Amino acid sequence: MKTPTMTSDAIAALAREGVSRRAFLKGSGALIVGFSVAGAAGRLGLTPEEAFAQAAADPNIQLDSWIAIQADGTVTAYSGKCELGQGQFMVQSQLVAEELCVPLDRVRLTQCVTGVTPNQGTTSGAGSHFANFNRAGLALAAATARQTLVGLASTSLGVPAADLTARDGAVFVTSDTSRSVSYAELIGGRTFQVPLDKAAVRRHPREWAVLGKPIGRVDLPDMVTARLQYVHNLRVPGMLHGRPVRPPSVGATLVSVDESSIKDLPGIVKVVTRKNYVGVVAQKPWQAIQAAEKLRVNWSAGSPLPSQAAYYDHMRTQPSRDTIVVDSGDVPEKLAAAATTMRATYRYPFQMHGSIGSSCAVADVQNGKATIWAASQNVYGLRGASATLLGVPPETIQVIFTRGSGCYGINGADAVAFDAALLSQEVGQPVRVQLSRKDEMAWENYGLAFVIDQQIGLDAQGNIVAWDYEGWSASRGGRPGNRPGNVASGFHMGFEPAPFQPRTPSPAPTEFLTDNNAAPAYMVGRVGSHEPGGAGLVASERVLSHRIESPFFNGPLRAPEQLQNTFAHESFMDEVAARVKADPVAYRLRHLRDPRLMGVVSAAAKGFGWDARPSPRPGNRQRGVVNGRGFACVARDEGNGWVAMAADVDVNQDNGQVVVKRLVIACDAGPVSNPDGIRNQLEGAALHGISRTLTEEVTWDSNKVTAFDWRTYRTLSLGTTMPKVETILMDKPDEQATGAGEMSITIVAAALGNAIFDATGVRLRQVPFTPERVRAELLASSD
Amino acid sequence: MIPLKVNGTAHTLDVEPQTPLLYVLSDDLGLNGPKFGCGLAQCGSCTVIVNGRAIRSCSVPVGSVANAEITTLDGLGTPENPHPIQKAFIDEQAAQCGFCLSGVVLTAKAFLDQNPRANEEQIRQAMSGVLCRCFTHTRMLRAIGRYAAERRNA
Numbered sequence: 001m002k003t004p005t006m007t008s009d010a011i012a013a014l015a016r017e018g019v020s021r022r023a024f025l026k027g028s029g030a031l032i033v034g035f036s037v038a039g040a041a042g043r044l045g046l047t048p049e050e051a052f053a054q055a056a057a058d059p060n061i062q063l064d065s066w067i068a069i070q071a072d073g074t075v076t077a078y079s080g081k082c083e084l085g086q087g088q089f090m091v092q093s094q095l096v097a098e099e100l101c102v103p104l105d106r107v108r109l110t111q112c113v114t115g116v117t118p119n120q121g122t123t124s125g126a127g128s129h130f131a132n133f134n135r136a137g138l139a140l141a142a143a144t145a146r147q148t149l150v151g152l153a154s155t156s157l158g159v160p161a162a163d164l165t166a167r168d169g170a171v172f173v174t175s176d177t178s179r180s181v182s183y184a185e186l187i188g189g190r191t192f193q194v195p196l197d198k199a200a201v202r203r204h205p206r207e208w209a210v211l212g213k214p215i216g217r218v219d220l221p222d223m224v225t226a227r228l229q230y231v232h233n234l235r236v237p238g239m240l241h242g243r244p245v246r247p248p249s250v251g252a253t254l255v256s257v258d259e260s261s262i263k264d265l266p267g268i269v270k271v272v273t274r275k276n277y278v279g280v281v282a283q284k285p286w287q288a289i290q291a292a293e294k295l296r297v298n299w300s301a302g303s304p305l306p307s308q309a310a311y312y313d314h315m316r317t318q319p320s321r322d323t324i325v326v327d328s329g330d331v332p333e334k335l336a337a338a339a340t341t342m343r344a345t346y347r348y349p350f351q352m353h354g355s356i357g358s359s360c361a362v363a364d365v366q367n368g369k370a371t372i373w374a375a376s377q378n379v380y381g382l383r384g385a386s387a388t389l390l391g392v393p394p395e396t397i398q399v400i401f402t403r404g405s406g407c408y409g410i411n412g413a414d415a416v417a418f419d420a421a422l423l424s425q426e427v428g429q430p431v432r433v434q435l436s437r438k439d440e441m442a443w444e445n446y447g448l449a450f451v452i453d454q455q456i457g458l459d460a461q462g463n464i465v466a467w468d469y470e471g472w473s474a475s476r477g478g479r480p481g482n483r484p485g486n487v488a489s490g491f492h493m494g495f496e497p498a499p500f501q502p503r504t505p506s507p508a509p510t511e512f513l514t515d516n517n518a519a520p521a522y523m524v525g526r527v528g529s530h531e532p533g534g535a536g537l538v539a540s541e542r543v544l545s546h547r548i549e550s551p552f553f554n555g556p557l558r559a560p561e562q563l564q565n566t567f568a569h570e571s572f573m574d575e576v577a578a579r580v581k582a583d584p585v586a587y588r589l590r591h592l593r594d595p596r597l598m599g600v601v602s603a604a605a606k607g608f609g610w611d612a613r614p615s616p617r618p619g620n621r622q623r624g625v626v627n628g629r630g631f632a633c634v635a636r637d638e639g640n641g642w643v644a645m646a647a648d649v650d651v652n653q654d655n656g657q658v659v660v661k662r663l664v665i666a667c668d669a670g671p672v673s674n675p676d677g678i679r680n681q682l683e684g685a686a687l688h689g690i691s692r693t694l695t696e697e698v699t700w701d702s703n704k705v706t707a708f709d710w711r712t713y714r715t716l717s718l719g720t721t722m723p724k725v726e727t728i729l730m731d732k733p734d735e736q737a738t739g740a741g742e743m744s745i746t747i748v749a750a751a752l753g754n755a756i757f758d759a760t761g762v763r764l765r766q767v768p769f770t771p772e773r774v775r776a777e778l779l780a781s782s783d
Numbered sequence: 784m785i786p787l788k789v790n791g792t793a794h795t796l797d798v799e800p801q802t803p804l805l806y807v808l809s810d811d812l813g814l815n816g817p818k819f820g821c822g823l824a825q826c827g828s829c830t831v832i833v834n835g836r837a838i839r840s841c842s843v844p845v846g847s848v849a850n851a852e853i854t855t856l857d858g859l860g861t862p863e864n865p866h867p868i869q870k871a872f873i874d875e876q877a878a879q880c881g882f883c884l885s886g887v888v889l890t891a892k893a894f895l896d897q898n899p900r901a902n903e904e905q906i907r908q909a910m911s912g913v914l915c916r917c918f919t920h921t922r923m924l925r926a927i928g929r930y931a932a933e934r935r936n937a
C-alpha cells in the first residue's frame with residue numbers, strides 16, 4: 001500500500017462538512033470504524049481521516065462506508081448513496097442512529113463526495129430502498145462501532161457484554177439501568193480505530209427503535225423554508241455563468257460560429273467551441289442566456305430521423321442485439337397443440353425524466369485541479385468521465401454531490417456537469433451552468449421505447465400452457481461511467497457513446513435473470529438444471545429481447561424497462577382472463593407460485609374490496625361516463641420488491657377523458673425503514689405513473705425532438721383530479737429490505753388499461769392513453 | 784438603479800431593468816427560494832409574492848416590480864419558526880425533492896389570503912398551473928387544505 005497522505009481536497013471537503021480535523025490531531029478522541037486502512041493508519045501515525053480520505057481517493061482501494069464517533073458523542077457518517085428526493089438522507093440518518101443506538105439528532109451525514117465518502121456506485125431506484133443501500137456498508141459500520149463500545153463498557157463497568165444494553169449514546173447494565181457509561185466517557189481522550197466487522201450483529205427489525213418509525217424528514221423544515229441549498233443555489237467566489245448552444249436538430253454538426261453577432265452584448269467572457277459543441281460564458285446568468293440566444297451559429301443539416309408514426313414497425317427491421325432470457329425449447333409445439341392461442345402487441349413510447357428544475361452544475365477547473373458540484377447519481381462515475389473530458393487524471397478532480405431537482409433516473413445532471421467543466425476549463429474560473437428548459441428536454445436521456453409481441457396457448461380448461469414474449473427496444477448512450485459521449489453534451493464535445501454491438505442469435509442463458517422483467521412473473525423460469533427462478537407456473541416459456549440503436553440518447557428512467565415490460569405482461573394477462581371469462585385476480589393467482597407476489601395480490605384485492613367477476617363490467621352503457629376496475633402486479637426484477645395495485649377509474653366515452661378515482665397498493669419491500677417515507681414514495685410513484693400513462697410521450701419530426709417544454713410534453717399539474725391512494729405495507733421483519741422508489745410506478749399503466757377495458761370493453765395497447773387515443777379506440781370498436 | 788423591497792429589506796440594485804426578476808433574486812440577492820424551472824411561466828418554481836399576488840419571477844422584468852413588496856419562500860418563515868403554511872407542509876411531510884415548493888406554497892398562500900373561504904375544488908383550480916414532478920400532489924393538497932382550515936378557524 002502506498003504511504004497515505006491527505007489530499008488538500010479531502011482536507012477542504014472535511015472542513016466544509018464541519019468535521020474537526022484538529023479534534024483528532026489534538027487527541028480529543030474518537031472512535032472510527034473503517035476498513036483495512038484503519039490499521040495501516042495506526043501504524044503510519046496518520047489520523048484515520050487522513051488515511052481514509054487518501055484511500056477513498058485512490059481508485060485501487062475499495063472502501064466501504066465509514067463512521068466516526070467524536071468525543072462529544074457526535075456521529076459523523078459517510079455514505080456513498082445520495083438524496084434524490086426519496087428520503088435517503090433521512091433513512092440513512094435513522095439507520096446510523098438505530099445501529100449505533102444514539103439519538104437521531106447526534107448523527108451528521110455526508111453523502112457522496114469523491115475522495116471522502118466511499119465509492120458505492122450509482123444511487124438509483126433499482127437498488128433503492130433506503131436501508132437496502134447500506135445493508136453492508138453504513139449499517140455494518142455502525143453495528144461494529146456499537147459492538148466495540150459495548151466491549152469497552154464491559155471492561156469499564158466490569159459486567160459481561162451480554163448483560164449490557166446500548167441506548168441513547170450510552171451503555172447500560174441491563175438489569176440495573178442506574179449503572180451506565182456514556183459513549184463520550186468510553187472514548188475519553190483516546191482514538192480507537194476499528195476495522196469493519198462483517199459479522200457485527202445488526203439490530204433486528206423487531207428491536208428497531210428509530211428505524212421502522214414514521215419519523216418526519218429531518219431535512220424538510222429547511223426545504224420548505226428555502227434554507228436548503230440545492231446545486232442551483234450554489235454560488236462560489238469569482239463564479240461566471242455559462243450557457244450551451246445545442247444544435248438545432250439531431251445529428252447536426254457545427255460549421256461556423258460568428259462571434260461578432262454578440263459583440264455588442266454586455267458581460268461576455270468567452271465563446272467556447274469544441275468539435276460540435278458551442279457554449280458562451282458571461283458575467284451574469286441573464287447575459288449568458290441572451291448571448292446564447294443571439295449567437296449566430298451555422299450548423300449542417302444533420303441526418304433525418306425515422307418517422308415517428310412508423311417507428312414501432314421500424315424497430316422490428318433494425319439490426320439488433322439479442323438476448324434470450326429463457327427458452328424451454330417446446331413453445332412452438334405447445335402453441336400448436338393448444339386448445340386456443342392468443343396474441344397481442346403492446347407499444348410504449350420514449351418518455352422523459354422531465355425534472356422540474358432544469359439541470360445545473362458548478363465547476364471550478366483551474367491550477368491543475370477541478371471541483372465539480374453536481375446532482376449526479378454517481379460522483380465517482382462523473383469524476384472518471386470528467387477526467388476523460390478534461391484530459392486530466394481523475395485524482396485531480398473532486399466531485400461533490402449537491403442536491404438537485406428530483407431526477408427519476410439519469411436526467412441532465414451529468415450532462416450539465418460536462419458543460420460546466422469544459423466551460424470552466426476554458427476560462428480558468430468557476431462556471432455555473434443551468435440548462436434551458438428546451439436543452440434539458442430535447443437532449444436528455446429518454447426512457448426506452450418498446451414494442452412487444454405476446455403470445456400464449458391455453459388448454460381446454462383455460463389455463464395458460466405456453467407463453468412467448470418477443471420484444472424490441474431502442475437505446476443509445478446511458479450513464480456516463482467513463483464515457484462522456486453517453487450523454488448529449490459529451491457527445492457534442494466529440495466523445496462517442498458506448499458502441500452498439502448487434503448480436504444475433506443470442507447465446508443461451510446460463511442462469512435465470514428476468515432481464516428487467518422481460519420475463520413475466522407467470523413463467524416458471526427454468527434455465528438449464530438450475531432451480532426455476534420465476535414466480536409462476538407456465539413451464540413452456542420463451543423470452544427473446546432485441547435491443548436496437550436509438551436515434552436519441554437514452555438511459556434508466558424510473559422502473560427502467562420493467563415498466564414497459566410489465567405493461568405488456570399485465571395487460572395481456574388481463575386479456576387472457578377476459579377471454580376465458582375468469583376473474584382477473586383469481587386468474588393471476590392460478591398461474592403464480594411465489595408466495596410474496598401472491599401475498600400482495602391478495603392484500604391489494606382485499607383492501608380494494610375486489611368483487612370477483614370477469615371483465616368487462618356487465619351493464620355499462622356505450623356513452624357517457626362509465627366506471628371500471630383494473631388490477632396489476634409484479635415481482636420486481638431479481639427479488640427487488642413485490643407490489644400489486646387495484647385501480648378504480650372513470651372513463652368519459654364522449655371525450656376520451658380518463659379519471660383515476662382510487663388506487664389501492666399493496667407492497668412487500670421487506671422490513672420498512674420509514675413507513676411514512678415509503679408511503680410517500682408509493683403515492684408519488686403511483687401518480688407519476690398516471691401521468692406517464694395518460695399524457696407523456698416524446699415526439700419528433702423529420703430531424704428534431706418537438707417535445708421541449710411543458711406545453712409540448714404534458715405532465716399532470718396540481719390542479720388535476722388525483723385519486724385517493726391507499727397503501728398497504730406487508731409486515732416482513734425477517735426478510736431483506738428491497739427497493740421501493742420504483743415499486744408502484746411499474747404497474748400503473750397496466751392497472752389503468754385493465755380498468756378502462758373493464759369499464760368500456762375496449763383494450764388500449766399503446767401508451768399514452770390520451771383522450772384522442774381512447775376516443776379513437778372506442779370509435780374503432782363500435783364500428 | 785432599481786429599488787427592490789424583498790422579504791422586508793430594501794435594496795437598490797444596479798441591474799438592467801429588463802432582467803427577469805428571478806435572476807436578480809437568486810443571483811444578485813442570493814436567495815434560495817425562487818428557482819429556475821422552465822423560464823417560460825409554465826411550472827411555478829420561480830414563484831414569489833408581489834403585493835399579495837403570486838407571480839412567476841422568471842417572466843417578470845425586475846423594472847416592473849420596483850418598490851413593490853416582494854416575498855419569497857425564504858422570507859415566509861424559518862425552520863425554527865415556520866409560517867403556518869410551511870408548518871402544514873412539514874406536518875403532512877408534503878415534499879420529496881422540494882424543488883417545486885416555491886410554486887406550490889406561495890401560489891396556495893396568495894390564493895388563500897385572497898379567498899379564505901375557498902373550498903377544495905377551488906383550491907385545486909388555483910393550483911392548476913403548478914407542477915410537481917415528484918407527484919407529491921396528494922400530500923401537498925392535504926397540507927394546503929390543513930392550512931386553509933386552520934386559517935378559517937383562527
Ligand code: FES
Binds near residue numbers: 818819824827839842
Ligand atoms: S421557472 Fe418560472 S414558471 Fe417555470
Ligand code: FES
Binds near residue numbers: 919
Ligand atoms: S417535490 Fe420534487 S418536484 Fe415537487
